[in-house]
Amino acid sequence: MDFLSDHQPELLPGKRQLPPVQGVIEAPHGTTIVAVTFPGGVVLAGDRRATMGNMIAQRDIEKVFPADEYSAVGIAGTAGLAVEMVKLFQLELEHFEKVEGAQLSLEGKANRLSTMIRSNLGMAMQGLAVVPLFAGFDVDRAKGRIFSYDVTGGRSEESGYASTGSGSIFARGAMKKLFRDDLTEDQATTLVIQALYDAADDDSATGGPDVARRIYPIVTVITEDGFRRLTDDESSEIARSILERRMEQPDGPRAALL
Amino acid sequence: MSTPFYVSPQQAMADRAEYARKGIARGRSLVVLQYADGIVFVGENPSRALHKFSEIYDRIGFAAAGKYNEYENLRIGGVRYADLRGYTYDRDDVTARGLANVYAQTLGTIFSSAAEKPYEVELVVAEVGETPEGDQIYRLPHDGSIVDEHGSVAVGGNAEQISTYLDQRHEDGMSLADALKLAVQALSRDTNGTQREIPAERLEVAVLDRTRPQKRKFKRIVGRQLGRLLEVDGASTEAESSEEE
Numbered sequence: 001m002d003f004l005s006d007h008q009p010e011l012l013p014g015k016r017q018l019p020p021v022q023g024v025i026e027a028p029h030g031t032t033i034v035a036v037t038f039p040g041g042v043v044l045a046g047d048r049r050a051t052m053g054n055m056i057a058q059r060d061i062e063k064v065f066p067a068d069e070y071s072a073v074g075i076a077g078t079a080g081l082a083v084e085m086v087k088l089f090q091l092e093l094e095h096f097e098k099v100e101g102a103q104l105s106l107e108g109k110a111n112r113l114s115t116m117i118r119s120n121l122g123m124a125m126q127g128l129a130v131v132p133l134f135a136g137f138d139v140d141r142a143k144g145r146i147f148s149y150d151v152t153g154g155r156s157e158e159s160g161y162a163s164t165g166s167g168s169i170f171a172r173g174a175m176k177k178l179f180r181d182d183l184t185e186d187q188a189t190t191l192v193i194q195a196l197y198d199a200a201d202d203d204s205a206t207g208g209p210d211v212a213r214r215i216y217p218i219v220t221v222i223t224e225d226g227f228r229r230l231t232d233d234e235s236s237e238i239a240r241s242i243l244e245r246r247m248e249q250p251d252g253p254r255a256a257l258l
Numbered sequence: 259m260s261t262p263f264y265v266s267p268q269q270a271m272a273d274r275a276e277y278a279r280k281g282i283a284r285g286r287s288l289v290v291l292q293y294a295d296g297i298v299f300v301g302e303n304p305s306r307a308l309h310k311f312s313e314i315y316d317r318i319g320f321a322a323a324g325k326y327n328e329y330e331n332l333r334i335g336g337v338r339y340a341d342l343r344g345y346t347y348d349r350d351d352v353t354a355r356g357l358a359n360v361y362a363q364t365l366g367t368i369f370s371s372a373a374e375k376p377y378e379v380e381l382v383v384a385e386v387g388e389t390p391e392g393d394q395i396y397r398l399p400h401d402g403s404i405v406d407e408h409g410s411v412a413v414g415g416n417a418e419q420i421s422t423y424l425d426q427r428h429e430d431g432m433s434l435a436d437a438l439k440l441a442v443q444a445l446s447r448d449t450n451g452t453q454r455e456i457p458a459e460r461l462e463v464a465v466l467d468r469t470r471p472q473k474r475k476f477k478r479i480v481g482r483q484l485g486r487l488l489e490v491d492g493a494s495t496e497a498e499s500s501e502e503e
Contacts, residue, residue: 003338011346091345094474098313098337 012088014118025130032167032199032206033063033074035135035146036175037160038183041223042144044135045192046074047167048215049207059210064218066227068093071109071136072220076165078128085116085130106138110147110155118153119175131162137222144222167199167206170188177255189219191229193238194252209239274369274376278400281378282324287414288382288462289421289444290321290407291428292393293437296386296467296475301414303462311464313476315340315352317386319466323414324379324400332361332381348420349473354385358396366402376400380413386466386475390430400450412444420444435490438463442488458488 004011033046046063049056057079064074065086073089075082092112097103104112113134120130134147146158161179163171174195183191193209194215200208209216216239219230230238246252288301288310299311299321312320314336322329339360341354363382369376381398397405397413410428412420423444432440446456463479470477479487 004342008342008346087345091341095337095341096320098341099334101309101312 029057029076029078029166029205031063031076032163032165032171032196032203033133033156034163034168034171034175034195034199035074035133035161036179036183036188036191036195037135037144037146038185038188039181040144040220041137041185042135042146042217043185043188043221044072044074044133044146045189045217045219047196047207047217048178048210049200049205050079051205056207059207059213060215062218064220064229066092066220066229067109067134067136068097068103069226070103070139070222070228071106071134072222073113073131074133074135074164076132076134076168077130078123079129081120081123082130082132085120085132089113089116103139105140106136106145109136110134110157113147114149114153114155116153117151121152124151132162133162135222137224137226140223142224161195163195163199165199165206167196167203170202171195171199176251178253179186185221185223189221189235190238190242192219193217193235193242197239197242197246198252209236209243211240211243232252263397270372271370275401277299277306278369278376278378282380282413283415285323285325285414287412287420287445288321288323288383289410289412289424289441290382290395291312291424291432291437291441292395292408292430293434294390294391295434295469296465297384297393297395298434298437298441298466299382299384299462299464300438300445301462302445302456302460304460310462311478312337312472313474314357314383315344315350316473317466318352318354318357319384319386319464319476321382321384322379322412324416325377328377329379329381332364332377332379336361336383354383354394356395358383358398360402361398362402364402365398365400370399380417382407382411382413384466386468388468412434416447419447419449421445425482434465435487438487458484463487 023084029051031047031049036043044064048060050058050061067073067090073086093109129151131149131151137147146159146162147155147160148164149155161175178191197208200206216235219235221228286302291298301310303310308326310322312333314320320333320336336357365377367375374394377400380400383396385394387393395407395411397407397411410424427440446454449453463484465477466475467477
C-alpha cells in the first residue's frame with residue numbers, strides 16, 4: 001500500500017477527491033455478517049442481499065471473502081467500496097507474504113485492516129461507510145479469533161461471537177442465546193445460519209435462505225487446515241434443515257428460561 | 259590534462275560480460291525442470307532463510323543465481339510489478355512473458371549503462387500452464403537477453419555442463435520424484451566429472467504444481483515431504499543404475 005501510494009495513488013480508496021453531494025448517495029449496501037468461534041477454529045458467514053434504499057439491488061451478492069490462507073473478511077456497508085477494500089487488503093497480505101517470505105501475524109492483519117477503514121473516513125461521513133468483520137485462525141495461539149470494527153477504524157477483539165451490518169442486532173441476540181464454548185464445527189455452522197435467519201426475519205435489508213432460487217448464505221470455516229468455504233450443497237442442507245424445524249417453530253430453537 | 263585511454267566499445271562490453279559471468283560462476287548452480295504436473299526448481303543452498311526460488315504470482319515462479327542482494331532486488335521488483343498488474347487489471351493478466359520482458363529491460367539497461375556495474379545475476383522466470391504444453395520457462399542472462407527454454411534449464415557456475423547432462427536425460431512427463439532425482443544427480447556432478455553427495459538439508463526445492471486446488475500454485479518442498487520424495491528417488495536410482503550395468 002505504501003508502494004501504491006507513492007506510485008499510483010489514484011488506485012487507493014482514501015486518496016480520491018469526492019464530488020460535493022447533497023444528501024446521501026444511493027449505492028448498493030451489504031447487510032448482515034456473523035462470526036462464531038469454536039474450539040479449533042472460527043466460522044464467518046454472511047447473507048446474500050444487497051439493498052439500495054428500499055429496493056433489493058442484488059439477491060446473490062457475496063460478502064464474505066478469504067483474506068489469505070488463514071483469515072477471512074466479511075463486509076457490511078457500501079458494496080462497491082467494500083469489495084475494493086477487500087481486494088486491496090488481500091493484495092497487501094499476499095504482497096507482504098511474498099516479499100518477506102512469512103505471513104503477517106493475525107494481529108498485524110487486523111491492524112492493517114483498521115488503517116484501511118480509517119482512510120475511508122471521509123467517504124463514511126458522506127454515508128459511504130464500510131464496516132467489516134475480520135475472522136481468522138491464529139497459528140501461533142492455535143485458536144480462532146474475531147475482530148470487529150467501527151467506521152473510524154476502531155478495532156476490538158470479540159470473544160465467542162460477533163456481528164456487523166443492519167441485521168446485526170437481531171443476529172447478535174440469536175447468537176447470545178445459542179452460543180456455547182464447546183461447539184463443534186457443524187454446530188457452529190448451523191448456529192451462524194440460525195442467526196442469519198433471525199436477522200433476515202426482523203431486518204428487511206437482510207436476505208434469508210432463498211429456496212426457490214437456491215440462494216443460501218455463504219458460510220466459511222477457518223481452521224488449522226486453512227480457509228474453506230462450504231459448498232452450496234452443504235450450506236443448502238443446513239439451511240433446509242433449519243427451515244424444516246422453523247415450519248413447526250417459526251421463532252427457532254428456544255433457550256432455557258433460567 | 260591527461261588524455262583518457264581509448265577503449266573500443268567491443269572491448270568494453272566484452273569486459274563487462276566477463277565480469278558478470280565470473281560473478282555468476284562463483285555461485286552454486288540451480289536447475290529448473292518440467293515434470294508431468296508442473297515445474298520443479300532444485301538448487302543447492304546451505305541457507306534456510308535466503309531463498310534462491312520465490313513465488314512471484316499465482317502461476318509464476320522465480321529462480322536466480324549470482325549475487326544475493328542484486329537478485330533479491332529484482333525479485334521484489336517482480337513481485338511489485340505482478341501485484342500491481344493483477345490489482346489494476348485482473349489476476350489472469352499477469353504473465354511470465356510480461357515479467358520476463360520487464361526483467362530483460364532492467365538487466366539490459368543496467369548492463370549497457372556505463373555508470374553502473376553490470377548485475378552479476380542470471381534469472382529464470384517460469385509459468386505453469388493448465389497443460390504441460392502451456393508451461394513457459396524463460397532464462398535471462400546478465401546482459402538482458404531472453405532465452406525461451408523447454409524441458410530443462412540450468413543457471414549458475416557450472417550451468418553449461420549441467421544443462422548438457424540434463425538435455426540428454428530429461429523426458430517429458432516425468433514424475434516429480436524422477437525429475438527431482440535427475441536434478442540432484444545433475445547438480446552433484448563436479449566440473450571434473452566426479453559425483454559428490456548433496457544432503458537433503460542443503461537442497462532447496464520448490465514446485466509450481468498445476469494440480470494444486472488454490473490459485474497460487476507455488477509451493478516449497480521441505481522437511482519430511484522432501485525426504486519422502488528423495489527416498490523414492492534413492493530406490494529408483496538404484497534400480498536404474500543396476501539397469502545401466
